Amino acid sequence: MRRPKPGKVQAVAIMQLVSGIIAVVFALLVAGLSSLLWIPWIYALVVGILAIIRGAKLMGDGAFGAGNSRAVPILLIINVINCDVIGLVCGILCLVFQSESEVDAYLGGRPPDAMSLEI
Numbered sequence: 001m002r003r004p005k006p007g008k009v010q011a012v013a014i015m016q017l018v019s020g021i022i023a024v025v026f027a028l029l030v031a032g033l034s035s036l037l038w039i040p041w042i043y044a045l046v047v048g049i050l051a052i053i054r055g056a057k058l059m060g061d062g063a064f065g066a067g068n069s070r071a072v073p074i075l076l077i078i079n080v081i082n083c084d085v086i087g088l089v090c091g092i093l094c095l096v097f098q099s100e101s102e103v104d105a106y107l108g109g110r111p112p113d114a115m116s117l118e119i
Contacts, residue, residue, distance in 0.1 A: 005063060006106055008097040013058035019076055019090040020051025026084060044082045047075045051087075058107075065109025068098055 027044035034041070054072045057063065076084075076091030097103055105112045 003064060003106065006102050008100060008103045009058060009063055009106055012094050012097050012103070013055045013063070015090040015094055016051045016055030016058065016072060016076075018055075019084075019087045020048045020053075020055055022086050023048030023051060023076075023079060023082075023084055026082065030082070040082050044079055044084065047072075047079050047087070051076060064106060066107055068104050068107040070095060070098060073098070 023044045025048075027041045027048060030038055030041040030044070051072050054069065057066055073091040073094035076087040076094070079087045079091075098107070102112055
């Protein structure tokens with residue numbers, strides 16, 4: 001029997017996809033407007049690509065047992081150096097959602113805790 005995907009896993013995936021797309025667009029925009037002089041655009045581009053890949057993976061069927069990686073949300077938070085406030089908010093929310101036991105168990109491929117099951 002297949003476990004249903006928790007709604008917060010879907011929320012994390014959507015937030016990572018959206019903030020990744022915004023980071024890539026912003027990086028390319030800044031790179032073009034600054035004539036490649038503002039170097040941190042490279043960080044935004046890399047973070048955006050990583051967030052898109054991770055968000056797409058969590059949106060698909062392979063989310064169960066995909067691992068509860070907190071690296072991408074932390075990278076999104078650090079991207080505030082490029083004035084990416086949306087990435088900051090999404091990164092914080094992703095960390096909060098991923099720390100919950102139901103989401104952690106789902107991404108870790110473990111059964112949910114008996115205490116968190118609703119009767």
